Amino acid sequence: MGFDRVLTRNVGKPDSRKIDTYLAGGGYSAARKAVTSTPDEVVKIVSDSGLRGRGGAGFPTGKKWSFIPKNDTGQKFLCCNADESEPGTFKDRVLLEHDPHLLIDGMIVSAYAIQATRAFIYIRGEMHAAAKILEGAVAEAYARGFLGKKIFGSAFDLDITVYRGAGAYICGEETGLIESLEGKRGWPRIKPPFPAIKGLFGRPTVVNNVETLCCVPPILERGASWFASIGTPNNTGPKLYCVSGHVNRPGVYELPLGTPMMELLDQYAGGIWKGRTLKAVIPGGSSAAVLTAPECQALPLDFDSCGKAHTMLGSAGVIVMDDHTCMVDAALNVMRFYAHESCGQCTPCREGTTWVAKILNRDVHGQGLETDPDLLLDVCRNIEGRAICPLADGAVAPVASIIRKFRSEFDHHVKHKSCDLGKAAVA
Amino acid sequence: MDSVTTGPLGPKHKATSRPSGPPSPEKPLAFSNAADDELRRIVEKYPDAGMRLLPTLHVAQREFGWISEEVKHLVAHRLAIPVAHLESVVSFYTMFHQRPVGRLDVQVCMSLPCALRGSGETWAAIANALGIAGGEITADGLFSICKVECLAQCDRAPVVQVNDEDHLDVSADRVKSFLDSLRNQTGDGKAGA
Ligand SMILES: Cc1cc2nc3c(=O)[nH]c(=O)nc-3n(C[C@H](O)[C@H](O)[C@H](O)COP(=O)(O)O)c2cc1C
Ligand code: SF4
Ligand code: FES
Numbered sequence: 001m002g003f004d005r006v007l008t009r010n011v012g013k014p015d016s017r018k019i020d021t022y023l024a025g026g027g028y029s030a031a032r033k034a035v036t037s038t039p040d041e042v043v044k045i046v047s048d049s050g051l052r053g054r055g056g057a058g059f060p061t062g063k064k065w066s067f068i069p070k071n072d073t074g075q076k077f078l079c080c081n082a083d084e085s086e087p088g089t090f091k092d093r094v095l096l097e098h099d100p101h102l103l104i105d106g107m108i109v110s111a112y113a114i115q116a117t118r119a120f121i122y123i124r125g126e127m128h129a130a131a132k133i134l135e136g137a138v139a140e141a142y143a144r145g146f147l148g149k150k151i152f153g154s155a156f157d158l159d160i161t162v163y164r165g166a167g168a169y170i171c172g173e174e175t176g177l178i179e180s181l182e183g184k185r186g187w188p189r190i191k192p193p194f195p196a197i198k199g200l201f202g203r204p205t206v207v208n209n210v211e212t213l214c215c216v217p218p219i220l221e222r223g224a225s226w227f228a229s230i231g232t233p234n235n236t237g238p239k240l241y242c243v244s245g246h247v248n249r250p251g252v253y254e255l256p257l258g259t260p261m262m263e264l265l266d267q268y269a270g271g272i273w274k275g276r277t278l279k280a281v282i283p284g285g286s287s288a289a290v291l292t293a294p295e296c297q298a299l300p301l302d303f304d305s306c307g308k309a310h311t312m313l314g315s316a317g318v319i320v321m322d323d324h325t326c327m328v329d330a331a332l333n334v335m336r337f338y339a340h341e342s343c344g345q346c347t348p349c350r351e352g353t354t355w356v357a358k359i360l361n362r363d364v365h366g367q368g369l370e371t372d373p374d375l376l377l378d379v380c381r382n383i384e385g386r387a388i389c390p391l392a393d394g395a396v397a398p399v400a401s402i403i404r405k406f407r408s409e410f411d412h413h414v415k416h417k418s419c420d421l422g423k424a425a426v427a
Numbered sequence: 428m429d430s431v432t433t434g435p436l437g438p439k440h441k442a443t444s445r446p447s448g449p450p451s452p453e454k455p456l457a458f459s460n461a462a463d464d465e466l467r468r469i470v471e472k473y474p475d476a477g478m479r480l481l482p483t484l485h486v487a488q489r490e491f492g493w494i495s496e497e498v499k500h501l502v503a504h505r506l507a508i509p510v511a512h513l514e515s516v517v518s519f520y521t522m523f524h525q526r527p528v529g530r531l532d533v534q535v536c537m538s539l540p541c542a543l544r545g546s547g548e549t550w551a552a553i554a555n556a557l558g559i560a561g562g563e564i565t566a567d568g569l570f571s572i573c574k575v576e577c578l579a580q581c582d583r584a585p586v587v588q589v590n591d592e593d594h595l596d597v598s599a600d601r602v603k604s605f606l607d608s609l610r611n612q613t614g615d616g617k618a619g620a
Contacts, residue, residue, distance in 0.1 A: 087538035087577040125485070125522045126578055128591040161472060166481055166520035169576065183477035185519040201475070244540035244581035251582045286539055286577075317581070319540055333539045337576055343519075 006218050006230075006238040007211065008254045011098040017133055019140040022101035028146060030217035031108035035154035042113040046216060048224035050236035054091075055081055055172075055209030056285070056314045058303035061216075067196035068114045068204045077205040078111040078119040079181065080213055082134075083165055083172035085124055086285035087337060088317025091240035092210035094252050096123070096130040099214070100137035106213035108151065108158060109220055114206050117157045122177050125166040134162050169341040173389050174207035176343065187343050188389035211240055232258035235302035243269040245320035246276065258302040265296075265320060276322040280406070284314025286334050287394025289401035290327075311401070326421040327406040328413050331399045332360040338395030349392040352383035356399060363410060366417035373403050373410045456497045458505075462490045466505070479506060480516060484523055493524035521575070529564045529571035531609055534588045537574045540581035548599035549585045550574065556606055569613065570606075 010016040010025060022028070034042050047062025068076060080103065084092040095103060103121075111119050121138075123131050138160050141147045149157050163181055170176045171186035178200050180186040199205020215237055219227045228236045235257040241264055244250045248270030255264065261281065265271065272278050278293040283301065289311040291299070299309055306313040321330060339353040356379050362368050369375075380400040383392050403410060413419060458466065469482045483502055484494065491498050494517050503510040517523045524532075535550045550572075554560060557570050564571040580586045583595035589609060597605055 084579045085577060088540050088581055089577070090579040090581050093579050124579070125520070126575075126588060129593075163473075163478065164481065164485060166484065167522035168520050180481070181478065182475075183480035183516065185515055242581065244584065245543045250540075250584070282539075317540075319543070319581075321543060325543065330539060330543075333537075333542050337538055340576065 003238075003255055005254045007102070007214050007240060008094065008098075008252070010102070011094060016098045017100055017137060019101055019137070019144065022099070022105075026221065027101055027217075028105050028108075030220035031105050031112075031146065032152050033220050034109040034112045035152050035156050039113050039115055042109060042220070045224050046113065046219055049215075049219045049227035050224075050234065051212065051215050051219065051227065052235070052303060053209055054211035054215070054239070054316075055207075056086070056287075056312075058313065061208065061212055064196065064208075065110070065114050065206060067194065068206065069197065072204060075118065075201075075203050076114055076116040077200045077203060078107060078114060078116040079174075079177060079200065079205060079207045080107055080119065080121040080210060081172060081174065081177060081207050082121055082123040082127075082130075082210050083169075083177060084127075084210070084315075085169040085172050086287060086315045086317055087334070088242060088244050088282065088319040089285045089315040090242050090244075091252050091316065093127065093130060094240070095210050095214050096127070097133055100134050101141070102214045102217060103134075103210060104137060104141050104146070104160065106216035107160060108146070109216045110206070110208060110213055111158050112156055114204075116206070117159065119158060119160045120181060120200075121160065121162045122171070122181060123162060123164055124171075125164045131162060131164055138162060168343075169337075170343045170389070170391060173391065176389070177207060178205065185343070187345050188391075190388055231256045232300060232302050232305075235304055239301075239316060241268075241301065242315075242317045243320065244317065246273050246322035246325070247271065247320050248273050258300040258305070261291075261296045261299040261301055261318075264301060264318065269320070272320070272322050274322070276324060278320065279323045279325055280321045280327065280330075280402075282311075282319040282321075282398055283316075284312045285317035286319065286337060286398055287390075288312045288314045289397040290405060292405055311397070324421055326364075326419050327402050327409045328360065328364050328419065329421075331402040332357065332364050334398045334402075335360055335395060338391065342391060342395075346387035346392065348383045349387040349395070352379055352392070353395050355379055356383075356395075360399070363413050364419075366413060366419075368410070368414045370411075370414050372414065373407055376400075376403055456491070456501050458487075458490060458501075462486050476506065476508075480508070480513070481520075484513075484517065488523060493527050526562070527564065527571075529569050531570050531589050531613065533570055533572045533609075534575040535572065536576065536578045536580075536584070536586040536588075538577035538581075540577070541584040541586055544584040545598055546585035549587070549597055549602060552599040552602035553587075553606070556602060569610070 015021045043062050043065050051061045052058040107119050147160055165171050168186050171180040173188050175189035176186035195205040230237050238254055239257045241253045253268045281291045281296050282288050303313045335357040339357040342349045342353050344350045363372055380396045384396045465486050469479050473479050487498050487502050499513050503513045537546055557565055559565055561573050578586045585597050587594045587597045
C-alpha cells in the first residue's frame, strides 16, 4: 500500500475540515499561485497534467476550460457538481465532509482559469451534514479574505455559493444541474449549445465534479509532470475508487489510475465476503456495463482500459457481486432506479425504462416468457442513442450486458419459474 | 393524522390541511419569525430570483412538515411566481413531500449496493415492526416509511436516512434496536400526534 495519498491526505486528521488544518498543510498556496499567473498559464498546467474529469465521462479538464470564449467579457460561471447520486458512488462525500477547503482551493484556481467571478456548489439535497460543513468552510474562507473582493491582494473577485438540490438523480447531469440551479425542474437541455457557450442564465459555464476540482490544487503545487507521472498514459493522477457490495472491506480507496481491478478487490477491499467467489462487477457506478469475473482478471481500472472492455470507469463506483447473486434480480434493481429517475422528457427513455423494468419484474417472479431476453434487448436497442441525455444509455448498458452475459439465468427463471440463488438484490 | 389536501367543499388553498402541531387552524398560514429571517438571508444569498425557489421550499417544508396546497400558495405569493411553476418544481423533486409524513420519516435505500447487503430484509423488518406500508404513517404520527435511492454511503449498507440524519449498517437483525433508539431519541416511546 505504498501510494502516497494526494486527495485524501487530510482525511483522518483531527479537524481536517477546518481552515487552519488545511493551511498548516500548505493549503491555499495553489489559489495564491493561480491569481499571480495568467489564466492561460493555469489552463496550460492543468492541460499538461492530463487531468480528466472524475464526474463520469473522463473529459480532459483543461480542454473543457479552454472552450470558454476568451473575448467574452461578460459574466461567466463555475459550477461544482456535488450531486453524487450514481448508485455505488460515495467518493465526493468523503472530500466534502473531510476536506472542504481542498475543494474551495480548487474552485478558486478553476474559476480564475476561466475568469468566472461567480461559482456555485450544487450539493444533493440529501447530504444534510456535508452541506452544513461546506457552508462553514465557505464562511471561513470569506472571513480570511480568500473569497470575495480582490482575493489574495489580486484584482480577481470570486463569490462561492452553496446550493442544495432536492432529490433528483438527473440533476447530476450538467445541464439538468444548470436548470435546477435556475430554480426549475432538472430537465437536461439539448446540446449544442454546450454549457461553455450557453450555460447558467445563458452565460458561459463550466461544470466540474468535486474530485476533479480537488485534483487541481495538487497540480498547481507540485506541477503537471508530477501529476502525469501517476497512473497510466492518458489516464493520469490519483483516483478515488468506491468499492461496495460483496467484499469484506467496502470503502473509498485512493490509488493511481490504472490500478488493476483484482488488486483493488483483493488487497484493498479484503476480497469477496463469506469465503465466496466473484461473479460479476459493475465498475463505474450503476450506469456501466457489467463485467464477468474472468473479464475482471487483468483489467486496469482507468478510462481507456474500461472503454476497451466495453464498459466504463464512469464514477469509479465498483459494485461487486458474489456467486450467490441473482443477476435477473440485479438487472431489475438497476432498471427500476432508471425508470424512477428518468426525467420523462424523452419517450424512449421514459417509456422504455418503465417497460424494461416491468418485463424484468415478471422474469424475477417466475412469470417470464422464453422470448423475454430478446424482447428486452430489442427495447434496449430502441432506447439507446435516442434520447436527449446520457441517462438513457446508462440505463441500457448494465441491463443489456447482464442479459447478454448471464442469459442462462434468465432462461432458468422461465423454465423453472424460480431462482436457484434466492433473492439477493431486490426487495 | 388527517391527510386531506382538499376538503369536500373548500377550495384547494383553504386552510383545511395541516400537519400536526402549530400553527392553529384558524389563522392563515404564515412563516414563523425565525423562518422569516432565514428567507431574508436567502434573498441576500441568491441575488437571482429563480434561485430562491428551492431554498425557500426547503425552509417551508421544515416549517410546515410538508408542501400542502396552502404552503404552495404561501410560497408562490412570497416569491411572486405562478403557482403552476411552483407545482412543476415541487412535483419533480422527491424530497418535497406532497403528503404529510411522520415526525420521523424513515427512508430506506434500495439501490443495488444496499440491496446486495440486505436492504430488502431491512425494509421488510421495518415495515413489519411498524405495521405500515410505504407512504403510510403510524397511528401515533411518529413514523412514516418510504424507499429511496442511493444515498452515497454504499460502503455502510444498508443505509437508512431518518429526517436529516443518516443511519449506517442497519441490517435486518438490528431493526428492533434501531427503531427503539429512534423512539427514545424523540423522548417518547408512545407519542401522541
Ligand atoms: C444521469 C447523469 C447523472 C450524473 N451525475 C453526476 C454526478 O452526480 N456528479 C458528477 O460530478 N457528474 C455527474 N454526471 C456527469 C456530468 O454530466 C458532468 O459530465 C460532470 O459533472 C462533469 O465534470 P467533470 O468534467 O469534472 O467530470 C452525470 C451525468 C449523467 C448523464
Ligand atoms: S434521456 Fe431520459 S433522463 Fe435524459 S433527458 Fe431524456 S427522458 Fe430525461
Ligand atoms: S446503494 Fe444505498 S447508499 Fe448507495
